Amino acid sequence: WVNEEKEIHCDTVIISTGASAKYLGLDSEQKYLKLGGGVSACAVCDGFFYRNHEVVIVGAGDSACEEAHYLSKLCTKVTMLVRRDEFRASKIMAARVKNTENIEILFNTETEEVLGDGQVVTGVRVKNNQTNEVTDIPSTGFFVAIGHKPNTDIFKGFLDLDETGYIINAKPGTSKTNIDGVFVSGDAADHVYRQAVTAAGTGCMAALDAERYLAAKDSTFEVSTPSYN
Numbered sequence: 452w453v454n455e456e457k458e459i460h461c462d463t464v465i466i467s468t469g470a471s472a473k474y475l476g477l478d479s480e481q482k483y484l485k486l487g488g489g490v491s492a493c494a495v496c497d498g499f500f501y502r503n504h505e506v507v508i509v510g511a512g513d514s515a516c517e518e519a520h521y522l523s524k525l526c527t528k529v530t531m532l533v534r535r536d537e538f539r540a541s542k543i544m545a546a547r548v549k550n551t552e553n554i555e556i557l558f559n560t561e562t563e564e565v566l567g568d569g570q571v572v573t574g575v576r577v578k579n580n581q582t583n584e585v586t587d588i589p590s591t592g593f594f595v596a597i598g599h600k601p602n603t604d605i606f607k608g609f610l611d612l613d614e615t616g617y618i619i620n621a622k623p624g625t626s627k628t629n630i631d632g633v634f635v636s637g638d639a640a641d642h643v644y645r646q647a648v649t650a651a652g653t654g655c656m657a658a659l660d661a662e663r664y665l666a667a668k669d670s671t672f673e674v675s676t677p678s679y680n
Contacts, residue, residue, distance in 0.1 A: 463632045463661045468602040470638040479565040489572025492595045494518035501592040507575045510596030516544035518596045531556045617642045626657035
């Protein structure tokens with residue numbers, strides 16, 4: 452159903468609804484995110500723009516540690532804000548950031564406000580949740596690495612989802628789901644890589660799987676030969 456008005460019938464479906472990055476929800480964060488002025492949820496995508504700058508990253512899991520370590524190779528300083536007194540990341544990933552010279556880790560620290568000049572980020576105001584001390588950290592970039600939410604709520608009760616909502620591939624190495632004729636590509640089923648190039652690859656897989664599914668149902672359906680030119 453489209454907008455609860457139009458019903459569409461089909462022989463196969465490819466789901467490519469993706470996943471949305473989680474943000475803190477601060478007004479200042481959303482302001483500079485919309486302006487494109489220094490707030491990002493993807494260090495790999497945007498880290499290059501902050502080469503030789505000082506940045507702040509929020510998060511405590513493996514992804515946050517991985518992104519902080521990536522940023523440390525580009526930026527002069529990376530300040531990592533961890534809400535609790537320990538990481539949620541694996542010991543190996545936590546040790547990697549702890550042993551990186553230009554990464555400063557602030558435990559028991561939460562973001563109060565993203566500071567800026569109205570166009571771009573100039574700093575981050577943080578608060579120690581144990582001492583209530585408020586500090587302003589100079590920064591031109593604010594990275595949020597607190598996870599993603601797959602856009603799959605609409606499929607609950609129909610498709611097999613994991614505990615965080617990602618669609619489970621019925622057969623590893625394919626785009627098949629638990630329902631015949633329904634395939635998935637991109638970040639809706641990928642909680643590891645979440646890159647455009649991997650999404651495009653699984654999109655190709657889903658198209659080929661759907662084509663073969665239709666061909667198997669109807670012998671008159673002609674399977675095209677993929678072109679790599």
